[in-house]
Amino acid sequence: MRASRRHKAHPWARALAVTITSALTVTLLQGTPALGDDPDEAREKRRPKTQDVASTPVVEQEGQPTPLEHTKGYGETFRPKAAWPKAGSATVDLAGSKKRSALSSAKAGSLPVRVGPAKGMTRSAMAAVTPTRAKVDVLSHAAAQKAGIDGLLLKVARADSGTTNGKVSVEVDYAAFAQAYGGDWAQRLRLVELPACALTTPEAAKCQTVTPLKTDNNVREQKLTADVAALPAAKAPLLAAAAAPSGGSGSYTATSLAPSASWQVAGQTGGFTWQYPLRVPPAVAGPSPQLGLGYNSASTDGRTASSNNQTSWIGEGFDLSAGYIERSYRSCTEDGHDEAGSQKYDLCWHSDNATMNFGGRAGELVKKGKDEWRLKQDDGTRIERKYDGFNSDNNDEYWVVTTTDGTRYHFGKGKRESEAADTENTGATFEVPVGFLFLTQAVERPFVVMKSIGWEVRPSRVRSAAMSPMAGETLKSWPEKPARGALLAFAGHSRSLPQ
Template structure:
């Protein structure tokens, strides 16, 4: 029984295996059948291989003109810093300068009339003859380069110490002709003489020891000399430790020692000179700026002052720069810089509408050729006011406009051809902020306007086609389905809650472009547009009565019917 059951079981297994193989083969063929059949029906496009652009080897040509740069290669200028040393010249009574040995320094008594002090005159009178008072001998020392550079001086440091004579003024002249080319940036023309405190050498880290006092210096750039007057104290008695043979500055036990009565002078460059100003930029004092952060942008604003007026309505004008302003510019955008420059702007405020290229709006349209014109797509707007931008959202049911980041600001759009602002139906805007201030955009003609009076020219327009039924300016023929539409309404009036008013007047550039170009012949119609160009804004401030909330007579609140 057991063996018979085993035979039957084996046959069943073999039969089940055959059925499974057949079923799997059937399913596999069924799965492949669809894609194989579909692939067989595909008519694959053959890509045309473009002809290669013909190229040729360009023969090397030698310019017939000599290479000026090769003929005059740049050479490092020769700089001869003065060697350290000490000299003790005797000063002449007539005030003539005396050279201090081989050092590039000359000293001489300052004439009493140039000292300009009662003390100098008294000293001269007491001596009985002009020029007798003051130092008779002065020890002059030029410090070595290591000591000079340790003081942060990119020039020369001198030490002066009187060894004979009374207190008085001397003229010090430094010859810098040997090292005038040591640095760039017209360094030599900015050289001046400064006094340094003695602690700059003895205790350089102490507060107040790193700065000196500038002297009134005469810099003769043609001769390469500096000249300034300094007052030296009375010479110390030779019996003291500061004897005549002692150096003004000496090193003892690894530290600098400055003898009593020694004055330190530094010949170093000032921040400004006759050839220019090398001070730090004035970003911080007069403007606000920011840099870095998560976006890495640098922004800068510079306020522009306006005349004081009665009332609180005063324009806030400023130049603004953002390094990211050009980041969004591509081949499909208008990349023309404004009158200030790339990345710069000066806009009190505006509302802007965007249109679409007619070649991208061909569904159910009358567009029959590839033209370069703009077409209507939908009503949209973006507002820029008070340094902030916000998208305006239109309620399709009520027709009301609101800020995307709604803060209670009321936005209204009106249409009236009496505004004559260049738009086909005179569209303009009024924006009322929660504090009650009203801003008008594209109003153009204030209430009470009459022929001959100024218009604000605040609306910029461009020809726009209505190529689909129901769109503004639609016509059956595409060539006739256009009109001038506003693309930017600039701020032209502000009325605060007290009734004080402010008006902006704009200069508008008008340009022309070929409308409805025939792609075959290139024929087109020259059409004016203010969509491209620059503008400059000016403002007139009218102070209204502060005792009444109503606007001044020149401005009335527009209504939906008469705005």
């Protein structure tokens, strides 16, 4: 049996045991606090007291208070300022334009106009058409308004001994009157050409022809640049800085056609509709006209920056229209006619299309047969196109709309049956000249295709002017045509209408 070995305790272990035993004994002997003692109250007694500081009253001193700069003019209506140039004239020397080092334009005295040689031409061609001197006349703003121009009116003519038609580049600085109007007027500015008679007889139809020029509008520098004809003073036309009917922010043409017309209002959209019938004199025999105001709060929801966002003539959301059928045309530049001249800004035919807005029915028309159409969202309404009307169209075109209750509405017919039966025309057809692009093959060069444009007067919009119920009576109305300028703007057209 192996003897057991006893270990000898180290002195440091004995001392550690004594220290731990003492600490535990002191902790266990501590008593619990009495129930009456509040720890929060004791803590509050130990917290340092807040020092009371006597306040000094503010005494108003003499003097005016200084207003804050960022609140200056707050709440006031913003009124754009326009400083129209005063009438004046100046002569520009262009004798150095034949040199390569003198291709820059020269300022016409104190006028906001610069004149130089035409752009994009060779030296020989530029020397042949650039006059040695050019005279610039800026007319007063009152004269421009008399001519029907809301912008700047000026005249550029050659002032040398030449009698041929020259060509120069004109730059107009419109910074002084860029804020004259709203609706992004400055962004829609362009240079246009008017007949000289627009100053003397602006009410004449031949003096209202506006020919847009190919213009570069530098909105950042607020300058318009275009190449114009430099004719002798007796033959020189007028130039104007006027706004186009549409621009990058939308269309401002005088038409009520908008995509929102085909929208439907459901109960969950919150759209509010309201009808207010108007009393009209009773008819002696036959049907009486029904006239009323219609309001739809959701009618503006479909308007975007690219559509016509003008309100109707009775207010936003209201409608008081007899209805119309409209055909859309496109610019001749999109139809391949890119030659120089005013014709490329006119309207050209591109497809047989139609859009109707009438009696709560609105939308695109779909061709069912040769002359039979239906609404894209067909509700049973029958739409026919006929060619025996009495209007200024090239083929006497008009439309007949038959609703589901048997009532027939005539759009653009002009008269009822014949000249003898009805001597007064309703004038419900709005026509514009429309170009048709013809492709002809040259005889001498059989592989060359030549393009030419032929013009015809075609309807752009026809309005409802006659109603025939099932009993056979007829109700006629005479819709008022818009003014010539409004009709041209409505059609987006630059040529005058035929008389």
